Amino acid sequence: MQANICFIGAGNMSRSLIGGLIQSGYSANQIWVADTSPQALESIKQNFSIQGFNDNLTAIDSADIIVLAVKPQQLKSVCLSIADKLRQTKPLIISVAAGIKTDSIQDWLGGSLAIVRTMPNTPALIQAGATGLFANAQVNTKQKDDAENILRAAGLTIWVDDEAKLDIVTALSGSGPAYFFLFMEAMQSAAEKLGLDAKTAELLTMQTAFGAAKMALESDDNCQELRRKVTSPNGTTERAIQSFEQSQLNLTIEKAMQAAHQRAQQLAQELGE
Incomplete structure (x- = not known):
């Protein structure tokens, strides 16, 4: 019933x-x-x-x-x-x-x-x-x-x-779509600067993001293994990954999520009064 x-x-x-x-x-x-x-x-x-x-x-x-x-x-x-x-x-x-x-x-x-x-x-x-x-x-x-x-x-x-873990969920999946939108925005902008027209850069960016997420959801491999499989030695992807690592992308993401988590805790206190 x-x-x-x-x-x-x-x-x-x-x-x-x-x-x-x-x-x-x-x-x-x-x-x-x-x-x-x-x-x-x-x-x-x-x-x-x-x-x-x-x-x-x-x-x-x-x-x-x-x-x-x-x-x-x-x-x-x-x-x-x-x-x-x-x-x-x-x-x-x-x-x-x-x-x-x-x-x-x-x-x-x-x-x-x-x-x-x-x-x-x-x-x-x-x-x-x-x-x-x-x-x-x-x-x-x-x-x-x-x-x-x-x-x-x-x-x-x-x-x-x-x-308390819902504050972590907020920092991850709650705010997470905006992180991906920002990354997609940056990819599209970089592609335009390299010479693609805006519409082509936008479509390729969105389909790539969709495909990667769908592949991760449907694969038995975790994200680390999927990344390893697509990163050929001395290839274009490896060169891009190395650039990300040199820029400490992982640390940047960690700091951003810590900031979101802290703000979620503050908002819970402010809104609950």
Whole structure:
């Protein structure tokens, strides 16, 4: 039996998750959404033929699962507004709001509730995401399965056993797409300076990135071994790799991820107040 799911917030992440759920066979009759924006609400209702509400309390009335898909800065006020109701109904709470810890959500809701905190990334918007999940002590096995099934509608899901590790997930997969976009941007720019036109450089860059990622996902070899296989002795790839190593690319990436990790920890503290 499928659970009743209510999404609070009709933004892009809700659209992606709802679209993925319905595409995988979930009944649209058991999914509804709440949002204060009439335009956003009407759009998502029409796209997926689901129920929509402009009042959170009405929307959550019969929900088994509530997905908090609002901006981090809005989460506290949303939680406070529905806290009394949730203490009565005790649904599973899934948060996709970046950076806010389960303890903060629990404090705002004022009850011993089952909460799953998630860290999706932007490719989740096209069902190609990577999402880290953490469950607090109140979440049971079935609720973990339910949460995983919902987030899997947007791509890969990985559970962590320590909430602090979600800050590492943020630095890796959460911020990671931007790292690759930057690297692709640099490759395209270099190719143009060497003489390719912009469109050709762009297409070759994107297809190369896509192919490399697909190959890494589908191969039994790890990334180190795949790199070794494509790096012929005294060839063009080896020369480029040597240049990267001389520029201490690995150290640069490590420092960047440490900076992202540190900022994730700071934001969790700031947003949770």
